[in-house]
Amino acid sequence: MKHLFAPAMAIARKDLYAEWKTKQTITTMLIFSGLVIVTFSFAFDPSNQAVSALVPGMIWVITIFSGILGLNRSFTQEKQNDHLHGLMVAPVDPSAIYLGKCLANLIFVLLVQIISVPLLFLLFDFQVISGVGLIYFVMIVFLGTFGFIAVGTLLAALATHSKSSEMLLPILLFPLVTPVVIAAVQATRIVLVDQEGVSAALSWMQLMAAYDVIFFVVGFLLFEHVLEV
Amino acid sequence: MIETIGITKTIGEKMILRGVNLRINQGESVAILGTNGAGKSTWLKIVAGLLKQSNGDVLLDGVPRKKDDYSQQQRLGYLGHQSFLYEAFSPVENLQFFAKLYQLKSPDKRIHQLIDDVGLSFFKHEPIRSFSRGMIQRLAIARAILHEPDVLLLDEPHTGLDQQAVSLFNRLLLDLKAEGVTIIMVTHDFPQINAICDRAVILRKGKIAEDECIRGRPVSWIHSLYEGEALSS
Ligand SMILES: Nc1ncnc2c1ncn2[C@@H]1O[C@H](COP(=O)(O)OP(=O)(O)OP(=O)(O)O)[C@@H](O)[C@H]1O
Ligand SMILES: [Mg+2]
Numbered sequence: 001m002k003h004l005f006a007p008a009m010a011i012a013r014k015d016l017y018a019e020w021k022t023k024q025t026i027t028t029m030l031i032f033s034g035l036v037i038v039t040f041s042f043a044f045d046p047s048n049q050a051v052s053a054l055v056p057g058m059i060w061v062i063t064i065f066s067g068i069l070g071l072n073r074s075f076t077q078e079k080q081n082d083h084l085h086g087l088m089v090a091p092v093d094p095s096a097i098y099l100g101k102c103l104a105n106l107i108f109v110l111l112v113q114i115i116s117v118p119l120l121f122l123l124f125d126f127q128v129i130s131g132v133g134l135i136y137f138v139m140i141v142f143l144g145t146f147g148f149i150a151v152g153t154l155l156a157a158l159a160t161h162s163k164s165s166e167m168l169l170p171i172l173l174f175p176l177v178t179p180v181v182i183a184a185v186q187a188t189r190i191v192l193v194d195q196e197g198v199s200a201a202l203s204w205m206q207l208m209a210a211y212d213v214i215f216f217v218v219g220f221l222l223f224e225h226v227l228e229v
Numbered sequence: 230m231i232e233t234i235g236i237t238k239t240i241g242e243k244m245i246l247r248g249v250n251l252r253i254n255q256g257e258s259v260a261i262l263g264t265n266g267a268g269k270s271t272w273l274k275i276v277a278g279l280l281k282q283s284n285g286d287v288l289l290d291g292v293p294r295k296k297d298d299y300s301q302q303q304r305l306g307y308l309g310h311q312s313f314l315y316e317a318f319s320p321v322e323n324l325q326f327f328a329k330l331y332q333l334k335s336p337d338k339r340i341h342q343l344i345d346d347v348g349l350s351f352f353k354h355e356p357i358r359s360f361s362r363g364m365i366q367r368l369a370i371a372r373a374i375l376h377e378p379d380v381l382l383l384d385e386p387h388t389g390l391d392q393q394a395v396s397l398f399n400r401l402l403l404d405l406k407a408e409g410v411t412i413i414m415v416t417h418d419f420p421q422i423n424a425i426c427d428r429a430v431i432l433r434k435g436k437i438a439e440d441e442c443i444r445g446r447p448v449s450w451i452h453s454l455y456e457g458e459a460l461s462s
Pocket of ligand 2: 269270384
């Protein structure tokens with residue numbers, strides 16, 4: 001345990017601090033999500049009631065694509081000076097690297113969501129959701145994002161061994177994240193668009209929670225095998 | 230203290246190490262020599278735990294190297310071909326990060342001391358992105374010895390260092406050696422071997438070709454050992 005949490009926090013802090021200094025990843029992620037929102041708001045008339053049905057999908061389009069941008073950088077930047085070896089010679093549990101990277105990536109994506117989702121609601125003139133709905137909404141976004149990052153971090157580490165890692169990551173991700181993306185979009189749609197069926201959203205959320213736990217544990221346990229090739 | 234028994238390593242079809250048997254005692258300073266591609270770095274990485282051997286055992290104090298034995302990692306200081314340092318960070322920030330990984334208690338004094346020792350005090354707070362190669366190598370050396378390891382695994386530590394840094398670094402190594410630190414150094418730099426090491430091991434094609442005590446021998450003798458004729462003459 002001593003070699004797990006403290007190094008994981010150090011790694012996550014290191015990533016956040018490096019990002020704070022360079023602002024490279026967050027900037028590209030934000031520009032991308034801004035582009036998506038602007039494009040869609042011009043493509044569809046935001047005042048049209050039917051268009052609000054698009055919003056749940058857009059939230060996840062932003063999450064997935066900006067997430068992939070972040071995940072790609074997460075490990076390719078560690079390759080520059082063989083940083084992964086630097087972490088491996090230290091008395092650090094390999095799972096700590098996974099934990100730290102997951103945390104940092106999660107924070108990046110959540111930051112992008114915190115900025116872009118309100119903007120999306122604003123531009124699409126989305127009526128403010130009620131108190132309970134908001135809690136559900138936040139929980140759904142968190143569960144979906146967490147599952148995506150848990151799988152994405154593991155696969156990003158795996159993909160860095162390949163020369164074409166930027167291409168490999170989406171290919172590996174696609175089949176594995178499909179369940180959680182479907183669940184996330186469905187649950188978000190239920191909560192945002194037809195608020196009545198909250199119980200239906202609940203079962204999607206249970207699915208996401210199960211997915212999150214399974215893939216987080218898998219990533220945690222398998223990570224040491226991903227590092228050595 | 231460090232023993233490798235019958236280490237072999239194959240990557241793909243290629244056999245890089247073919248049975249390396251080597252025993253290095255506490256406090257020894259050993260130079261590992263060999264032509265480019267002889268397998269020196271590979272052997273060092275296996276000892277450091279970065280690569281897994283195909284066959285054979287690595288023992289540290291008679292205990293097989295295990296992945297989850299972190300006390301073994303804590304005792305090793307490894308300096309590779311790459312610096313492992315983060316470009317966006319200053320020397321102080323880099324060392325602070327590694328101090329956290331090694332969970333050093335109140336490391337700040339040692340960090341500043343080390344940065345002074347390697348002669349980077351003027352650049353303490355500048356991002357190392359702008360550093361020259363030699364400056365980065367100096368900091369990489371500080372990183373490798375930050376946690377006061379008792380086994381140093383150095384892969385061509387003198388590359389890129391200027392004359393002043395070389396003598397600084399050699400003095401540092403001799404001090405560590407006097408404290409009983411085991412030094413294993415892969416290098417192509419014969420004068421430095423002469424200054425620091427007691428023993429030379431020569432790898433050829435993934436096998437140990439020579440293993441000699443070199444204390445008191447001139448550089449030319451090491452040269453001819455390297456060429457493979459010292460013993461016959
Ligand atoms: N990942 C790898 N895949 C395939 N072959 C490798 C790999 N790493 C090393 N090799 C091969 O192993 C051999 C030994 O490599 P190694 O890096 O140990 O040499 P070295 O003795 O350190 O050489 P140098 O003096 O140039 O540093 C080389 O022939 C190299 O081509
Ligand atoms: Mg080498």
